[in-house]
Structure formats: C-alpha cells, structure tokens
Amino acid sequence: MISRIVDNPIKTLFILFSLTIGFAYYAFFSTNKLIVDFSLEQMFPENDPERDKYDQFRSEFSREDDKFLLIYSCDDPLSRENIKKLSVIDELINKIVGVQQTTSLSNIQENEEFLFDETLDDSTWEAHKEMVLDHPLYTNLVISEDGNSGAIFVDMKDDVNNQTLRENLFKEIDIGLEIHGRDWDWYEAGIPVLRTRYVELVSKERSIFIPLGGLVVILILFFVFRQVNCVVLPMTSIFITLIWVSALMAYLGITINLISYLTYILILIIGCSNCIHILMKYHECVEQEDGNIKLAVRRVIKELGGALFLTSLTTAVGFFSLMMTNIRITQEFGFVLGVGVVLMFIVAIITIPIILLYLPSPPQHHIKRLISQSDSFSVDKIDASTKKFPYPILVLSILFLIISFIGLKSIDYNISILDDLRPGNSLYDDIMYVDKNFGGTLPLEIVISNFNSSTTNKDSSSLDNIFNLDFLTKADEFESKIEEISHIKKAISMNDYIKVIANFWEPERGMALPEYDDDIYDYLDLAPSNIGTNLFNSDSTKYRITCRVGNIRSKVADSLKVDVQSIFDEVFNGGNQEVLISGSTLLALRTQGFLIRDLTTSFILAFIIIFISMVILFRSIRLSLISILPTIIPLVAAAAIMGFSGIKLRPSTAMTFSIALGIAVDDTIHFLARFRQELKKTKDVGLAVSNSILSTGKAIIGTTLVLCMGFFTLYFSELVPNHEFGILATIILIIALISSLLLLPVLLNLFYKHKLK
Incomplete structure (x- = not known):
C-alpha cells in the first residue's frame, strides 16, 4: 500500500483532487446541497414519553x-x-x-x-x-x-x-x-x-470563530516550522477534509445547526495536530536518510501511520460515543465528526507526504532547529526532571488526583435554560428584566381532563364537559393555590375570562364565578366568540391553565411538578380528573438532564473502547495499564476545576469530556508508539524514554500548543457553552501534555523495566 502511494503520486493526487471537486459541487451547488438550520426545536429528544405528551398538548391547544x-x-x-x-x-x-x-x-x-x-x-x-x-x-x-x-x-x-x-x-x-x-x-x-436571538447569536459566533480558528492555526504552524510550505500543506489537507465532510452531511441530510457548526472548528484544530506530527517526523527522517526525500516519505507513512491511525481512532471514538444520546442533532454531530477525524487522517497521511516528494528538502537550519537541538521546546529539561525527580513527580501526581476527586464531588448539575447566556448579553439582560418586572417569561402548561363521574375507564370517549360550576369551582381553587407557589408568576385560565364577564354584568359581586350553571353559558354567549378559545379544547372537555415562570433551575422544575400534582390531588381529591403538567420549559430542562446522563454513559463506553484499542495496538496489557493514570488525570482535573469554580455540568461540558478524552489520549499514544520503536533499537527502557522525550516530545508540545490556542479562542465567546468548552478543553490538553511528558516517563522507568529483566 505504501509503495503504491509513493510510486504513483500523480495518479493518487489526481484521484484525490477529482473526488474533492466532485464532493465540493455536491455539497455546495447540487439540489441536495448543504443547508443551514439553527432552529432550537431540534434539541428536543426523539423518543421520550414527555415529548409525546407535549406534542399531544400542542395538537389540542394553540401553541x-x-x-x-x-x-x-x-x-x-x-x-x-x-x-x-x-x-x-x-x-x-x-x-x-x-x-x-x-x-x-x-x-x-x-x-x-x-x-x-x-x-x-x-x-x-x-x-x-x-x-x-x-x-x-x-x-x-x-x-x-x-x-x-x-x-x-x-x-x-x-x-x-x-x-x-x-x-x-x-x-x-x-x-x-x-x-x-x-x-x-x-x-x-x-x-x-x-x-x-439565541440562534442569531450562534450564527454570529460561527462567522467569528471559524475564521479566527483558521488564523490561529496558520500563525502557530508558521511559528513552529517557519516555512511557507509547512503552512500550506496542512491547510490544504484540512480544506480537502472539510469539503469531504460537507458532502457527507449533504448526502445524509444533516444540516449546519446549533451543534454541527462546531464540526468545522474541531476538524480545523484536530487536523492541524495530525499534520504537525507528520511534518515533524518528515524533518527527522530527512535528516536520518541524508536528504533522500523518497525514503523519508516512505518512513513517515510506515512508522507514523499506525500511531496516527490509533490517535485518529481514539479521537473518533470519543465523538462516536455522542451517538448514544437521545438528541438527533447530537447523534449526527458525533457521527459526522467521528468520520471527519478518520477522513482527516486518510487525507493528511496521503496528501502531505506525496506533495513533499515534489518539494525541495527542508533547509538544514530548520532541520537542526526542529530535530537536532535537544533544547528545542525545553525537552532536555523535561527529560532531566523525569530522571532527577521521579518519586516527587509520582507522589505529586497521586496527591493531585486525590484533590481532583474531592473537587469532582462538588460538581453542580442544577441547570437553567438561561445558563447558556452570561450577564451583559442583551438577550440575558432583557429576559432577567422581564422576570423581575413582569413575573417571568417561560411557559408552564397545566391541562385538566374532566372525565364523566359515572365511568371507570378514563379514555377520550368518557370525557365530560368542563363548563359546569362544580368543576370550575374546583379548578378555581386549584388555580388560586398554585399561584401561591413562588415560582409561578402569572397564571391565566378560562375562569379569569368568566370572572371578568360576570363582573361586567354583576359588578356588585366582584371578580367571582357565576352562581348557577346556566349563567356560565349566558355570559359566554354575550362575550366575543373567540374569547379564551385557546384555554379549552375543541369539545370543551379539557381545561388549560397557562402559566409563566421565571428562570427556574432543573431541581426547582422537578419540585414544581411535584407541588402542582400534590395540590391537584388535594383539591380534586380522587375525582374523575387527570392533570398534565408540561410545556417547553420543563421539556427543555428534562432534555438537558437526560443528555447529561447519556453523555456520561457514552464517556465511560468511549474510555473502555480506547483502552481496548491501545491493548490491541501495543499488544501489552501492562503498557496500556501504565497509560491509564496519565489519561485519567487530565479529565478528573477538569472535573475538579468545574466543581471548585462553579462551572455546571450541562450538555456542553459533559460533551467536552467525551471529545477531550479522545484528543488528550493522543499524546500518550504518540509517546508510547515512539517508546516502543526506541526500545527495539536500544533494548534499554531509560534510554528509550529519553529518546522519546527528546524526539516525539517536541511534536507533542507543538500539537498541544495548536490545540490549546485553537480551543482557547472560544474563551472569548458570548455563549457560555462555547466559553466553558474552550476553558475545559484547554485545561485538559495542558494537563495531558504534562502527564504524558512527566508522569508517563516516570511510570515507564519505574514499572516497565522490570518486565525486561
């Protein structure tokens, strides 16, 4: 396979670029072209009984x-x-x-x-x-x-x-x-x-951060390599991959939506990481092969291909795990991004080496700076530290892990709908002003079904008319009691309209229900025909109370449903009535709760799959077990920072762990892959570890720099999910770098050498 690629470069590039042109036409110009859809309705779960009840409510009443x-x-x-x-x-x-x-x-x-x-x-x-x-x-x-x-x-x-x-x-x-x-x-x-306004904000962020991410990647590539071709080649590979991914999305009918727009930013950043490893390895092989570019390219594909494939696979597994959620666009996002990472590997490992065949050999001063100088990126100091302070590094790592577990227990998952916005944002400030002065803006819907008192089967055929004084009196008592709940700011029902009409004809009685059943119909006949029609269903058997609540949190929403149900049971006291408590507010908070649960499960599954993949690649359970601690520490540390700093566990932050797991483990895989190569050459664990730090350590630092700077641009986002994603991803990657270059070498020196003896 390697020989075919290297020996037939023109043919390979022709096929690659022909496919890219075809995919570009399909994605952006065909009748099935990619479309943009930022509607929030896509965030509701696909298979959920509460959503079914909500849909039933919307079919019977006005939206x-x-x-x-x-x-x-x-x-x-x-x-x-x-x-x-x-x-x-x-x-x-x-x-x-x-x-x-x-x-x-x-x-x-x-x-x-x-x-x-x-x-x-x-x-x-x-x-x-x-x-x-x-x-x-x-x-x-x-x-x-x-x-x-x-x-x-x-x-x-x-x-x-x-x-x-x-x-x-x-x-x-x-x-x-x-x-x-x-x-x-x-x-x-x-x-x-x-x-x-939320969707407009997301659209605005997309137009800012995708170009900004691209600019950051270009600047860092130039900073690391200081060669134009080492900037153009990675960007070409990334550009091709993005076209292929766009064509895949168009073919599957996946839109650019509230989540999938992040696909382009993530592939841009992750793809750059792969390209840095390829180019660093190429400079190393050119030096070792005395400038023979063809042999250097063969070695790049052969020696780096396996490690790059596994890092791409583990990253893809992190994304694929998102398919376990119950939200369609999250499932699509995980699938597309997982496939995109694999495509990025294929395109980069083919495109960059082949084009390098037609470019002159890198100047010696660049090779010396990147490969020969042991003090580049201070890897010599890192190597010395692992030899001089192995036990302090190990003890500090364990203490750090223990403290992180303490912080992890403090994570708050009590979320609200407006948690995605921060104070100072006009949308957030407007809604909070209205909450304060007009008693809430988010909808809560309560529907009471009135069944015939003589029936025992509560189905649609046994429903009874709500316009009788006995029912309306109980409904009025129920409404009065739920308005005493502090979180319910405003409630309107048919009774309110009936009272207003009755007060007009009988002002001496004040705002009160009529005294007789016949009066109800008389007053309604005198009122405009459309008055209150959205507060009862078409056959007048279901009674709706539409409420407004403030920016309540998920725990309050759960207790609110319990309180309303309790008041209903008290007022109607075993009568032939049923209550439905629903609305987009409760459904959205419920959706976030289930999404967190699904993402936690997917994270655990992703971790297991990645561990098994490492066992298969390295054919060593011991080596894979050694890699667990450096892999876990960054994730637990990020969770601890969430706990200590008050960052809430919401879908965006939960998603970060599945994504960052696949990315963070890349450092460990690259280091262990190089360690095994060096161990075969030297037959000495200590020397193999040092050589790995001095060589691969530079690429790991360079890729981490790119990833961190790329993700950190999201720190400046107005959207809290993007802002927190940028913070947590950056923290995870920095700690993963430290774990891979300090803790992992110490663990190998202390525990792996015994196997050789």
Whole structure:
C-alpha cells in the first residue's frame, strides 16, 4: 500500500483532487446541497414519553411558543401622551407579516370600547388606570404591577414556525421601534425571542470563530516550522477534509445547526495536530536518510501511520460515543465528526507526504532547529526532571488526583435554560428584566381532563364537559393555590375570562364565578366568540391553565411538578380528573438532564473502547495499564476545576469530556508508539524514554500548543457553552501534555523495566 502511494503520486493526487471537486459541487451547488438550520426545536429528544405528551398538548391547544412580550419603560405608561404614542407602535406591529394580533394598553377593550380612548374625561381615565392595575388579566401582561413598565403582548401566526420567518418578523419590529420608540427603553422576552436571538447569536459566533480558528492555526504552524510550505500543506489537507465532510452531511441530510457548526472548528484544530506530527517526523527522517526525500516519505507513512491511525481512532471514538444520546442533532454531530477525524487522517497521511516528494528538502537550519537541538521546546529539561525527580513527580501526581476527586464531588448539575447566556448579553439582560418586572417569561402548561363521574375507564370517549360550576369551582381553587407557589408568576385560565364577564354584568359581586350553571353559558354567549378559545379544547372537555415562570433551575422544575400534582390531588381529591403538567420549559430542562446522563454513559463506553484499542495496538496489557493514570488525570482535573469554580455540568461540558478524552489520549499514544520503536533499537527502557522525550516530545508540545490556542479562542465567546468548552478543553490538553511528558516517563522507568529483566 505504501509503495503504491509513493510510486504513483500523480495518479493518487489526481484521484484525490477529482473526488474533492466532485464532493465540493455536491455539497455546495447540487439540489441536495448543504443547508443551514439553527432552529432550537431540534434539541428536543426523539423518543421520550414527555415529548409525546407535549406534542399531544400542542395538537389540542394553540401553541405556547408563539407569543412574546415587548416591554417598554417610560416616565408613565398610563399617561395620555404615552398611550397615544403606543397606539402608533401597536398599529405598526399589527401590520407586520406573521403577527396574528397584539394586546396592549392602547387596544384593550371593555364592552367593545377602548379602555383608554383619547376622548375620555380625566376622572374616567383615572378610574380605568386603577382598574387595569388590579385586573386579573392585564396585570403583568400589558402593565407591570408597579405601573412603571408597559408591554405589548404579541401573538404570532401559526405558520411562523421556523427561524427564517421569525428573524424577518423581529427585524421588522426592530426597525419600527427604532423609528417610533427610540425615546423608550425596550426589552423583549418569551420563547420566540429566546429561540430567535439565541440562534442569531450562534450564527454570529460561527462567522467569528471559524475564521479566527483558521488564523490561529496558520500563525502557530508558521511559528513552529517557519516555512511557507509547512503552512500550506496542512491547510490544504484540512480544506480537502472539510469539503469531504460537507458532502457527507449533504448526502445524509444533516444540516449546519446549533451543534454541527462546531464540526468545522474541531476538524480545523484536530487536523492541524495530525499534520504537525507528520511534518515533524518528515524533518527527522530527512535528516536520518541524508536528504533522500523518497525514503523519508516512505518512513513517515510506515512508522507514523499506525500511531496516527490509533490517535485518529481514539479521537473518533470519543465523538462516536455522542451517538448514544437521545438528541438527533447530537447523534449526527458525533457521527459526522467521528468520520471527519478518520477522513482527516486518510487525507493528511496521503496528501502531505506525496506533495513533499515534489518539494525541495527542508533547509538544514530548520532541520537542526526542529530535530537536532535537544533544547528545542525545553525537552532536555523535561527529560532531566523525569530522571532527577521521579518519586516527587509520582507522589505529586497521586496527591493531585486525590484533590481532583474531592473537587469532582462538588460538581453542580442544577441547570437553567438561561445558563447558556452570561450577564451583559442583551438577550440575558432583557429576559432577567422581564422576570423581575413582569413575573417571568417561560411557559408552564397545566391541562385538566374532566372525565364523566359515572365511568371507570378514563379514555377520550368518557370525557365530560368542563363548563359546569362544580368543576370550575374546583379548578378555581386549584388555580388560586398554585399561584401561591413562588415560582409561578402569572397564571391565566378560562375562569379569569368568566370572572371578568360576570363582573361586567354583576359588578356588585366582584371578580367571582357565576352562581348557577346556566349563567356560565349566558355570559359566554354575550362575550366575543373567540374569547379564551385557546384555554379549552375543541369539545370543551379539557381545561388549560397557562402559566409563566421565571428562570427556574432543573431541581426547582422537578419540585414544581411535584407541588402542582400534590395540590391537584388535594383539591380534586380522587375525582374523575387527570392533570398534565408540561410545556417547553420543563421539556427543555428534562432534555438537558437526560443528555447529561447519556453523555456520561457514552464517556465511560468511549474510555473502555480506547483502552481496548491501545491493548490491541501495543499488544501489552501492562503498557496500556501504565497509560491509564496519565489519561485519567487530565479529565478528573477538569472535573475538579468545574466543581471548585462553579462551572455546571450541562450538555456542553459533559460533551467536552467525551471529545477531550479522545484528543488528550493522543499524546500518550504518540509517546508510547515512539517508546516502543526506541526500545527495539536500544533494548534499554531509560534510554528509550529519553529518546522519546527528546524526539516525539517536541511534536507533542507543538500539537498541544495548536490545540490549546485553537480551543482557547472560544474563551472569548458570548455563549457560555462555547466559553466553558474552550476553558475545559484547554485545561485538559495542558494537563495531558504534562502527564504524558512527566508522569508517563516516570511510570515507564519505574514499572516497565522490570518486565525486561
């Protein structure tokens, strides 16, 4: 195989570049070309009974994720001047394509008359102000409880169900507010806002960090090799691989989405690591073969191919393990990236050596700097340290591991939906402002099914009408009690509308339910036909209470469901009713919890597969066991830093461990592969260890430098997942470098030499 590649370079390159051109056309210009889809809906699990219940809820009721609030802060939201100004803005928003209707102080009505009509006298205006501030429907919907902020409640049309349509809608709103509302402070919140602005932020990050990652890789390659061809060759290999991966994604129908966009950054960084090992080995072989490029290229492929294949395999295994999750786009991300890493190995090990055949031999001063100088990257000092301080290094490593396990126990997995954003980000600040002043923005849905009291089978055929006084009275008691739960900020149900209508006809009774069943239907007949229709299903057998909650955490969400269920059991006391507690908020928090569990399982599986792979490659259980400690320490240390620093265990950080495991173990594999080669030559463990440090140590340091700088660029991301991924990946790689070049040599010197005796 090696002979065919080296002896037929033109043919090999022709096939390679022909395939690349074909793949590029398919990926970017064909009818099946790669598309971008940053919708958050893809993050929901594929097979989950809770999602099935949520989907059933959405099929019976109007969507709860198509409404949002535009909050404005001004001197007095209820003044005549500000209501008039609001009327212009409200009318403008209602004309935007995709807006179903709006509710605001300028258009709310009582008895088919505007509540704040400009023709009202001052006393009536003041009376209406007091009424609105104490209204069960309007408070925290169009006016805050303290009266200092107003809001426009926007209901989108059902067909506005993807990122493109939402972006266009919000763009029109932004333009309108810039023209007519620039004197007010505006805030926005709600699930559509969160989805749209979050995706816009991700898209912005993609346009920044992919080019930035490429620039960092180019600068480091030039810093390490200081030769133009040693920059162009790796970038060519990476570019080819990215085209192949794009074609694979297009063929499988995998989009560039919230997770898969990281594929390009990771292949860019990981691919550069492989290229550095190839080029370092090439410089070494050129020196040993007295400038014979063909023999040097043969040796590069033969001696480095096995180790590079295993490092690519272990890295791919880390990514493939993500396929065990229950989230489709995470599964796709793991598969594509795993295949991409293997393709990167194939392309690099073929393209770079072959093109090197047509380039002049590297200048001697570069070979001397990279290979002959033992003090390059201070590897001579590292070698001396392993000989002079073996036991202190071992003891410190064990102590470090023990401390890390202590920190690991402190990891916090109590996450919230807004944990992906940091204070100072406009989306985060807007939602927190609305949480504080309007009592929460995230939806919580409660649906009560009313079954016939005479039946024992609770199915759709035995459901009973909800518009009877006995049921509505219990529902009203239930709603009153759940509103006492501190995390439920706002709740609206059909009872609220019935009370408002009853109060209009019988003001002396106040906001109360009618006294008789017949009155319920009489009042509803007098009301507008569409009033409250989204709060009960089509056959009037299910009663919906739509609530808003603040930025609750996963543990609070779990206890909240328990509390609501407990109150339901207390109020309905074994009656023929059932309750469903759902909503996108609970589903999202549940999804993250299951994803963490799946990723933890996948990490353990990846570790086992990688260990078995090392046993097969090195044909030595003892050598593989020696490698476990240097491999585990970086991962446990990163987990400890999470525990001590308060970084939460969320899907992004859990994913980091599976990914970083495959990358971090590369250093150990490269070192052990070189150690076995040197051991065959010298028959001396100590000398083999020293030679490995002085040779492969330079490549390991160089690749770690590239990987760390590449990942560390994510430190500056506005998105907390990317920010924390950059921090943790960098920490893991730095500690993996120290473990591979300090601890691993000590372990080999202390424990492996006994086997030779």
